[in-house]
Amino acid sequence: MEREDREATAALAAKLRLNLDRADDRICTETVDAASGETQPAPPTLHPPPARRFDERLERLQTRLGLSHLNRWVLVVVALIVAAVGLSVTILSWPDAEPAASAPAAAPEAAEAAAETIVVSVAGAVNEPGIVELEAGARVADAIEAAGGLADGADPGFLNLARVVADGDLVAVPDAADEAPPPGTEGTAGGLVNVNVASAAELDSLKGIGPVLAERIIEYREANGSFQSVEELAEVSGIGNALLDQIREQVTL
Template identity: 40%
Template sequence: MKYLKAFNTREKVLLSIILLAVGMAVFFYYDLPKGEEDQFVFEEEVEEGVEDKEVPLPAQESEVTIVLVDVKGAVVTPGVYEVSGNGRVKDVIQKAGGFLEEADQAQLNLAGKVIDEMMIYVPIKGETTVAAGSVTAESGLISINTADLIELQELPGIGPAKAEAIIQYREENGPFSASEDLQNISGIGEKTFEKLKDLITVQ
């Protein structure tokens, strides 16, 4: 009987401790300020948002077009050079080491844009020459089928853009069959052709 009484006393003590712990847990749960509870929820949402956010990939750089240009004549190192597709004649001359002292720079359009397979000839002072095939021997007319970018710009009303358009037309459609076909190119209308018709040939 004495042991049973002591056992009951221990049970009561343990039960009291358990009830006290449960009571404190309930008290602290309901006593938590509403602001702190919302803060915990907000922080969890922010962390989830950071994890879900995708990092944008860097934009790919556009490819640079490379063209081959043949440089001949009065330059330090004649040869074939690779240059950017938006390069100019002056850029190619620099790659060739620059002009020789006797070079006639006045006969070149250094601001002209280069194209693939283009040939640049630098004459010496006192020399008057045009690339073979671009001018007919008998008439002296410029052949719109063989003239290069520089030679085409010698024609009235033909700048770098129109000269490029003429060359591109030849590459895409073949040689011009008649001088009048030049009017098929955008920017070359009847008025411009009237200035050109006595200066050009398709031979």
């Protein structure tokens, strides 16, 4: 009996060796029944579903790190908060698109100043005497040109053609045929000195006005235009209210 068992064992071992040689280094998936000596295919290997495998891996990682279930969820919450904060910072720091630069609109005051006009009366020896419209800053020569230019026999020698005219000014061009005024009285009318056309010598003849103030009066009217009133003489440097009262009856516009 014992001999038969040894023979059966040897036969079983030989059969297993034969099966292993046929496998060509492949994994043997068959089993051998020890009682009958027959080979049977190995039962199929049951693989756990992916979710279960992920949980198992997570459990192993958690065991290695020594984390409890509570700590794991705390770490998950912290990771979500960090991600949310990072996303918020990225969105807030994103540069805003700048609007395309547009040409600045012209200031209304500048447009009105550019279109400002003045009205001047031109009389005397001109081709078309009357009212003319000029741009602000125009001069006596511009007013004469706007009135058709000098007429035949005009004598503009005593006019300051470079003087800046103001709104409401009168530009009178003398005629050579008229009786010429005596020297030194070109800027006088009825014994009064016209401060808008008088020369430095005529202004110097006024009581209280010397050569210095006479030059300042001429500089003022060339820079600001004709005087609009006698009181405007007080704006000339050196002429106060007392001196203005003294010359008020000696001047005209």
